[in-house]
Amino acid sequence: MGEGELKLLGTWGSPFAIRVRIVLNQKEVKYEYFEEDLTNKSELLLKYNPIHKKIPVLVHNGRSVCESLVILQYIDEAWSKSGSSVIPTDPYERAMARFWAAYIDDKVIQALLGILKATTEEEKTYKISETMSVMELLEEAFEKCSKGKTFFGGDTIGFLDVTLGSYLTWLKAAEKLSELILLDETKFPKLVEWTEQFLSTDCVKEIMPEVEKAEEFITKTLKPRWAAASSK
């Protein structure tokens, strides 16, 4: 099943693309990567994701799969013999993984953007406390899902690890730019430990962008863009 031509359209910083690349790396699956310029979408992107026109898009033997969590499950099923399973096999554990992945995607970006975009100290404080609530829940989720092991997925990196892990560069950039500590080991010891383990894993190290690059992008591209939008 898992043979043939494989392409991935993504961007260097997108957590959604990063998570797919980590999994393909983990399964040692070869693919051709296309870095997209989202301000000038390629014909390839418009052809393979006409509905949403977003990345990541996986193109396998000319057929496209879109939406990162759908792609992850597809990779698991199409390359089931390579590497370890991305998503748990037990139905209840799968439901838990899907639930927390949806929660992470719903909350984490909003939390980080909230902090970075805050215009007053009051707003910033409020956004930070919102983020802390999210992290408290994730610390609890980690305990339940990992069952004492290293990763959300157990002994090896899984669905939830890559979903949350794909935000780490941006989380660290937000910490530095806002001069605060979100990954506080006194408050979230398990998450902090997990972060270190996750980031030092080979298949992750090669893909995660440098925090400095993210900081620069936020400072030089995103913040001016936000300022321009709010002054309209």
Place this chain on the structure above:
Amino acid sequence: MESHKGVTLLDFWVSPFGQRARIAMAEKGIEFEYKEENLAQKSELLLKMNPVHKKIPVLVHDGKPVCESLIIVQYIEEAWPEKTPLLPSDPYQRAQARFWADFVDKKVYDCGTRLWKTKGEEKEAAKKEFIEILQVLESELGDKKYFGGETFGYVDVAFVPFTAWFHSYESEAGFSVEESVPKISAWAKRCGERESVKKHLYEKEKVYEFVCMLKKRLGIE
């Protein structure tokens, strides 16, 4: 701790999200206990079983909760694999089904809600957007009997509860589903003939009564 064996669904009668779970279980012949929630006064059980979102539906299977309607439907599919599969077996076809169910999830409810919650220009814009959403879905359906092909499947389960709201959307925004997207209209009628759908969807007038009640409560003209 609710550790009794069996399946319970915490739900709200008119919720299309709850109906996805009811219809999936009916298709698979799974017996379950239905518990109606008062959303203005959520039960202790609901708050315990869904502390993160405090929303329905929640499926409780042998005491363990599963939340979020499409996650519930996938769980039902995987926990009872021997009964009437809702997803195809080919990984690419499964990915397509998941993509389209996700599309329904992202688009239909939010835009549909704007059809009755907004007025004037906003409502016109919502109507245009909604018809476009239906047209995209019609294009995906094509000439198939169901989104799942010959068999009623995951995408059909995800979308069919909203057919009970078509009349409300049409009445509020002034358009016709049958005229705009005849294939979707025909598909809705075919689904309506299924036992699972007949049993678990309410008549369009009852749904519209509910929408009107909500509008009044929210102070919308």
